[in-house]
Amino acid sequence: MQLLIINGPNLNLLGKREPDIYGNQSFETYVESLKITFPDLSIDYFQSNHEGSIIDKLHKSGFSVNGIILNGGAYTHTSIAIADAIAAIDAPVVEVHISNVYARESFRHHSCFAKNCIGSITGFGLEGYTMAIRYFVKMKK
Numbered sequence: 736m737q738l739l740i741i742n743g744p745n746l747n748l749l750g751k752r753e754p755d756i757y758g759n760q761s762f763e764t765y766v767e768s769l770k771i772t773f774p775d776l777s778i779d780y781f782q783s784n785h786e787g788s789i790i791d792k793l794h795k796s797g798f799s800v801n802g803i804i805l806n807g808g809a810y811t812h813t814s815i816a817i818a819d820a821i822a823a824i825d826a827p828v829v830e831v832h833i834s835n836v837y838a839r840e841s842f843r844h845h846s847c848f849a850k851n852c853i854g855s856i857t858g859f860g861l862e863g864y865t866m867a868i869r870y871f872v873k874m875k876k
């Protein structure tokens with residue numbers, strides 16, 4: 736099974752960025768641990784700070800992979816264009832947020848993506864990505 740993780744803006748700074756909110760671990764290290772935990776899966780990782788690049792990646796991979804795990808960062812709350820790209824592709828998308836967006840500022844409570852996603856996982860730290868992968872593995876069986 737082929738899965739793709741897409742992280743949006745500022746998530747390249749995980750491990751350095753506001754560690755009280757987002758933790759101390761870099762995402763590169765975390766992806767390596769995911770590959771060890773799920774040796775039978777092909778897990779691809781893409782990060783971009785640019786809205787159009789995220790859309791291009793959704794278009795490029797969204798008709799071939801089995802599932803996409805998307806943390807759109809702040810674009811979650813603003814980007815109708817990414818929401819439209821999620822609706823346009825075949826691959827099911829699970830929305831993940833590291834922090835509990837509902838315990839934060841009200842502008843983080845709205846997701847443009849949620850209605851086009853299978854579901855949303857928020858507030859479980861990096862574990863949320865693992866939960867999303869487990870969902871895809873279970874649904875495939």
Ligand code: DQA
Binds near residue numbers: 744745808811833836
């Ligand atoms: C985030 C939550 C967003 O509100 C924020 O803009 C981020 C990260 C999260 O993973 O908790 O960049 O998506």
